[in-house]
Amino acid sequence: MHKRIYLLLLLLVTGITQAQVPLYHWRSHLSFNDVIAVTEADGKVFAATSQGLFSYNQSDNSVETFTRVEGLSDAGISAIGWSDAAGMLVIGYSNGNIDLLEGETIHNISAIKRKTNLTRKSINQITTDGSDAYLSCGFGIVKLNLEKREISETWLIGNGGASVMVNALTIDNTYYWAATANGIYRARKDEPNLQDYANWEQQTSVPGSTDDFTAIASFQNEVYAFDNTAKQLYRWNGNYWQTAFTGINDCLNLTSSDDQLVITRSGSVDVFNGSSLSSITTYSPEIVQWQTISPSDAFAGNGGNLWIGDSKFGMVERTAGGSFQQIIPDGPADNLGASLSSGDGTVFAATGSKSGDVFLPAEVHLLSNGEWHTINANTTTNLDNVNDLVRVASVPGNPDRFYGASWGKGLIAFDNLQATAHYDASNSPLEAYGDNLCWIGGLSFDRNNNLWMTNAFVEHQVKVLKEDGSWVSLKYPGLESTDNFVGDILATKSGIKWVIITNVGLFAFDDNRTIDDQTDDKYRKLTVRSVFSNNETTISRLYSNIQCMTEDHDGALWVGTGKGVVEYYNPDKVFDTSDFYGIQPGVDLGDGLYHPLLEKEVVTSIAVDGGNRKWFGTKNSGAFLFSDDGQTLIRQFNTDNSPLLSNNIKSITINAKNGEVFFATDYGIQSYMSDASGGNQTFENVYVFPNPVRETYHGDITIDGLMDQSTVKITDIAGNLVFQTTSNGGRAIWNGKDSYGRRVNTGVYLVFCSDQNGDQSFVSKLLFIR
DSSP: OHHHHHHHHHHHHHHHSSTTOTTTEEEEEEOOOOOOOOEEETTEEEESSSSSSEETTTOOOOOOSSSSTTOOOOOOOEEEEEETTTTTTEEEETOOOOEEETTTTTEOOOOOHHHHOOOOOOEEEEEEETEEEHHHHHHHHEEEETTTTTEEEEEOOOOOOOOOOEEEEOSSEEEEEEEETTTEEEETTOOTTTTGGGGOEEEESSSSTOEEEEEEEEETTEEEEETTTTTTTEEOSSSOOEETTOOOOOOOOOEEOOEEEEOSSOOOEEEEESSSEEEEEEOOHHTTTOOOEEEEEEEOOOTTTTTETTTEEEEEOOOOOOOOEEESSSSSSSSSEEEEEEOOOOEEEEEESOOSSSBBBOOEEETTTTTEEEETTTTSSOOOOOOOOEEEEEEETTTEEEEEEEEBBBBEEEEEEEEEEEEETTSSOOOTTTTTTTEEOOOOOOTOOEEEEEEETTSOOOEEEEEESSEEEEETTTTTTOOOOOEEEEEOOSEEEEEEEEETEEEEEOTTTOOOOOOGGEEEEEEEEEEEEEESOOEEEEEEEEEEOOOOOOOOSHHHHHTTTEESSOOTTTTTOOOOOOOOOOOOOOSOOOTTTTSEEEEEEEEOOOOOOEEEESSOOOOEEOTTTTTTTEEEOTTSSSSSSSSOEEEEEOOOTTTEEEEETTTTTEEEESBBBOOBSTTTTEEEEEEETTTTSSSSSEEEEEETTTTEEEEEEEEEEEEEEOBTTTBBBOBOOOSOOOOOOEEEEHHHOTTTSSEEEEEEEEEEEE
């Protein structure tokens, strides 16, 4: 079965489309390619990645995903295990947290996570036996009573009762066998007190008795264990240990069924049927294509199928007949999205980094028409040997055409998911510096569709690819030094371009609409300063750690720094006065004191929604939504009060068409449907959702497709006013109640819309069922 079938089934299961994501609803946009564990569960197969998991229903081929949005308590899954007796999936995390998935209900057990005296809390493997689950942890073994949903015992099995890293556990008819970082230990199942370390016997007869054993399984009255120190698989036949399967020098996991032992290795899955060993070293060509397989876990299913979790290809099923099929939910190919941007309904994620420590292959994820696509050297030409795409800018009005800035390899042009051109010092005015590397740090289109970019470390640090395809190189005093590390660039509506000079400040220039003639240009290099004065006290602050910048709907420039936010409400006057200062907006906490906006936060990203409100991403505290002037906190999202995977927000962008806010975290991409969207030029695309409002629906009703700050009045069919509001950009919200707070009666209601000046209007109908 082709992969695309599963993507369509996923959309049918969730019932969510891009156009009608419910208001205030969260979505995860995670990669499920990197599967770390698989297990069979009552007609389903579960596959886990570090950030979430999905199930495949073998009877109807449906796929369902589970992330923090769907109720998982944490991120960083490290192991899963299924109990037939309890009807539960046990989910273990690297921080010791535990979730129990029972049907659609998730129960959390956080006792290990909350322990302050444990340094190694990771749950490495989960083994179930009846209604008990045994967690192999970084300090020992935890026995979990699934019926009571509580920890019943903790076994510290190291010498003298010391904690020891337990990597895996298996159970045979007589013993518990534990593979640890200090050899193999076993204990009798009928021993009543396994919390006493003296009842655990270290297996001194195994070669390398104190080595790091990372996998263990019981199969046909024998025990198999892998010694990761000696790179050797051993077998216990009931009397002594011996080498098993000479030539197997790596092993990621061991699983067993009644008639098959499955050995998962870094490049193969080996299956032992009791008499012979067979190997899977590739999948079908339509799955593997240009890559080698990378299995991480595998098991033999009840129906004779083999289920493989792969770190590149998601979950792969090999049927009893020998055919392969790939099962994977829709999403980016990986969770590396670090820089987000959007244009005309399409969301882009660039995956590169400017760190210089690790060079990541060039890659872009994009969400278009409700489906994710990943573009890299495996899917298109012109990306071979290109690394670190750090910024994407789409051509205004045509999101199929966009450009990627490479931190080291120049500029890439894309069209219809294909890389169509690669510009660098060899075929364009772009300049190289150091080992012939061409560093592009920022991209921004101006009103005339000219693409402006920063070319770091060279003499002409500003380049322009004009709409007609010609190039211009610009050199400005103060910006020509190779010591200046130029980053992002922003072309504002007024024509001024702003450049971030890392650890220095900003550089502003105006080409006076004559790109080819620099004689009439204005420019200025400046540090970022803010001034606050209440006529009694004047506070001046200097900022050097400049992270990001954006322009709001009123033309104000907002700058994110390592110590909060600075606003320039009159940025066009940058060339007119020597004392050019910004302000750090004060947050109103009702105490009459000055509280600078996010002054203790590293502000990594700023986005402006349809209502001109400001979304701020921070390095340590999640995301914040403030009013248009930055003085009123509307919402804060972090890992404690929302499904956010991480409080480290790398980037934020907003799909202006529907108001969905996208967050790139260090764990992956998520989104939130906001109550503001971009304003339209007319009322021709107004729609009400849901419509009709059925008696079972009790959420907010949205009126979308409005002009900016439209007046919206809702009346009954007789013309009596029920509700009135002003839209946030192109979206208005009604809770379905009248001015007295009562849910309105069943009937047809009229929605009257008019623009700010009363020049345009529109009327829509809404059926309300109580």
